[in-house]
Amino acid sequence: MLPPTLRLPLGYRSRPATTEDVPAIHALVTACERQVHGRARSDSGAVAADLARPGLVPGTDTVLVLDPAGRLAARAWVDRRSEVDVHPDHRGRGLGAALLGWTLERARQAGSARVVQTVADADTDAVALLRAHGYEPLVTAWLLEFVMSAGPTVPRPPAGITVRPFRAGDGPAVHVLVQDAFDEWQERRQAYEEWAAHTVDRPTFAPRQSALAFAGNQLVGAALALDVPGTGEGYLEQVAVRRDHRGRGIARLLLRHAFRDFHRTGRGACTLWTHSDTGALDLYLRVGMTVRHSSTVFRNDLGA
Structure with missing residues (x-):
């Protein structure tokens, strides 16, 4: 089935994305981040993982928009979730509206009941565009930061708990822990391959800064870290504690281990995303993190 027709301004053309386009897409995404937030934090591994999402067919579910010189001006993909990015140099020409309309038509064509998209609250034009296309707020997401001017202290572990860095072979056990912990709010469980592409198989995965907590030989908590080049800071992709071990200070312990280990590598801050469905914002604020900026899903x- 052919994807919907994309109507573009004169001189622009489109085609599907391929894995060879990952560097150019990454450059586009970081340019958009710098315009909205004054800094970039994405890495090419996240772009590659999105293109490899189970169920996403690049030939029909992705589109790149090229300017008259053949440079990447915008991109979009849709598969239950969607993303639309327009390079700052090409905004105000209708590309965002055209791509957003394309994602909705493609989702309907594929039989999806709902599409979700995350937009930075500071990007007021993008927020207005989504609302004009019938989007409604679902959850709030926050990027939190822990600024490290001095070496973070690490609390004493709870009785019976030990902490060590991630090792080769830990992936399957951590995957099960994370999926079990996130079952309360995530839409679906991820297969190992999909989860690993966004975490432990990502080129920026930082095993030495990824802390695992054990009760005896049993894994009960994990904080998975990324070290994204050029940002000067660490990033925690996922933090999870097994339900029957919550309320013991294990998450705080893992966070502090990660902060300390990133500080030792010269990083000045550590960041992570959380959203309102997780109920974890207060935990991160108590650890000393602050909100850098917010987004809305x-x-x-x-069908409405």
């Missing part, structure tokens, strides 16, 4: 119920 919007939804469009296609």
